[in-house]
Amino acid sequence: MKKEHLKKAAALSMAVMMAAGSLVIPGTTAKAASEVDHSEEITITMMTTEAGTQKFPTEGYVYDVIKEKFNINLEVQPIPASDYDTKISTVLASGQMPDIIGGLQSEKLLKYAPTGMFLNLTEYKDYAPDYFDLMYGEDRAAETKKVESDGSLFGFQKCEYNRIAVAQMVAIRTDLLEEIGVEEPTTFEEYYDDLLKIKEKHPDMYGFGTRNGTNYLVGSFAYALGTGGFPTFATTRGMYYEPESDSYVYGPTSEKFTRVVEFLQNAYKDGLLDPDYATMTKDDLFEKASSGKLMSVYDNNSFVGRVYNPALQEIDANAKFDILKPMANEDGNTRSYRYEKDWPNNNSVISVRTKYPERVVELLNWMYTEEGRMITNFGEEGVNYTVDEDGTIVTSQDMIDAQAGASDVAAAVRGELGLGLQGLAQYVDESLDAQITDPIMVENAEKIAEWTEEDLIDYYPLWPSFTEEETSRITELESNINNVFNQEIDGFITGKSTMDDWAGFVETLKSQGTEELEQIFNDAYARTK
Known part of the structure; x- marks a missing residue:
């Protein structure tokens, strides 16, 4: 279903922002780009979260590039994710911020921005052209407005460049559809009728379940x-x-x-x-789906491809859950959500007290450029990754093999260099995940991306502030x-x-x-x- 009013709203927001960009912003303290002196070696401090599945090194190739390119020593203090909310609250309450705080939720960003603690990025947008072009582009402008405070941006939000698409979908046992001799349902009425037909053959099975x-x-x-x-x-x-x-x-x-x-x-x-x-929990749903008790599940494609199918196929090699294309309701419309675009609850904010606002803004903006994106997501070309003739990014197999025993191989690989979403990247590229994850996960992600393009699936919208x-x-x-x-x-x-x-x-x-x-x-x- 087309959402023309949303597209028009986004375009209007973009036009307004472009018009505003030609005006002098009152109260701006930023220097002209040509006046910024990069000759002085400086140290910038950053506090951020460290995920349980991925370590966050404080030195290495990315840090070396930052030193060489910006003459900045970036000192990162990773805080365990379990303690991070408490640590952020303590730091914000004290007013003694490092130069950068990463991993800040949008709720806290909007709560503290009016206090004057964070640098107003809109006043420094000349130093972040790549980021502002991204955030006020046609596909993001409407949602960006929801994270503004008094008409200005105060955070560098982690954005997606290439993401393995995840959405809450109906996944059905396609082997059971073949057994009763029907095609995949295209409407909820057909879906219900198909479940009844399967029930006739398998009276001990249930049609669907969810967790939580x-x-x-x-x-x-x-x-x-x-x-x-x-x-x-x-x-x-x-x-x-x-x-x-x-x-x-x-x-x-x-x-x-x-x-x-x-x-x-x-x-x-x-x-x-x-x-x-x-009373269904995640574990209960796994037990039922993987033991052949359910005809379909309503869950995200990550669980379907990586969790339910491998377990189910241990008892029946021919059994398989597969996601259904969004089905039409009784109005004839298809409506479905995928997880929200980008990571709106993962923002980097700059202390208003930093001695080097222009240089810090420039550094974070660089991470949204092609060069910065590649380095912060993949490391050093020719050493950590190569690019095929068709543009496919291929991470070093030696790096992957070295982490073969990890519970999350992709996170372990990125953790060696501090890369990706849970590392230093601001413009996230998940090509590594596509290289090593289950083929059905990649296949389903591609379907979701196609259905999004067809306006059958929408990104989940942010709440207003x-x-x-x-x-x-x-x-x-x-x-x-x-x-x-x-x-x-x-x-x-x-x-x-x-x-x-x-x-x-x-x-x-x-x-x-x-x-x-x-x-x-x-x-x-x-x-x-």
Whole structure:
């Protein structure tokens, strides 16, 4: 389904930004690019997170390049991921920041930016042309507006250049479809009918299941069926962005939400919905999917390709889950989400007290250039990687073999040099993952990328940014609303409550403040426009 209004909004935002770029920004303190002196050797400090699966070295090839190119000694202090949130809060509260803090969540960025602690990057955008071109390009401008503070950017966000696409999809046992002699379903009606046909042949099997309980289940199907709420990316939140109305809506009170309830209610009655759905954990779903108890799962393609299929094929070599192309709902529309574009909760901010603002901005901007991207993702050409005639990047097999025993080989390889998403890269290229991961994972990722191009899948949109007062009120409202929803929704799914009771339930939800919640979200969204 085309989202022309989003494209127009992005283009408009881009045009506005381009126009603004020709103006003198009041209060700017940046020097002209020609006035910056690079002759002095300086030391820049950076605090960042260290993932449990990938070490973060503090010296090596990338650091050597930075020293040679920028005359900067980059001193990185990696903090274990388990302690990082606490460390960030402590540092920000003290006001004693290093020159750079990496891995900052957008919520904290927007909370602290108005305090004047972070360098206003918009005032230094002449030193970050590659980054600003990227963030205000047509495909990012609308979302970039949501992470601005008072019209300015304060963080260098980790962005994707080449990413293994991951999306929440229906994956079905294609061997079972072959057994009953049907093609892959293209609508939810066909999908349901196919599950019933399989059930006739395999009465002990269930049609589908998800992990993480009721809200995860509801959120998996809601958007695809034409409404929304409780997305798998934020399962405690009934709010969602509705592209048809260009507004935020509390899903369960929308007219089309009865589709979701009736779909799940019928599936429970017909023995298609796994009866353990409300308490299903990740481990439970793995056991059921890998032991042949489920016909389909609603999960991301990473789990399907790397986890469920290998285990399932140990008991049946011909069995296979494969993701389905997004299916049409009763409106004839296809609606599906993939994980959000880029890593909006992974930002690098610069202390306003740094002695060398222009040089620090230049350094981080370099990481978004072709040269910086290649070096921070792959290391040294001819040593750590080569490029084939067709442009394929090939990481040294010796480096890969040296990490063969690691639980995450790609992370271990990158950890040797401090590369990639969990290293120094700001513009992330996951070509290494494609080189070493399971072929079905790559195949499915390519399908998701194609379906995204066809407008069958959308990147999950960011929430708008809220004031502290709004955040406090949202927390209060959502707590009250969720208490009511969570107490009653299973009754509707299992048939203990009938659809005759639904209208009264909606009124009860509204009495807890769903309309006020929608107003807060849409007021915040309006500010981004």
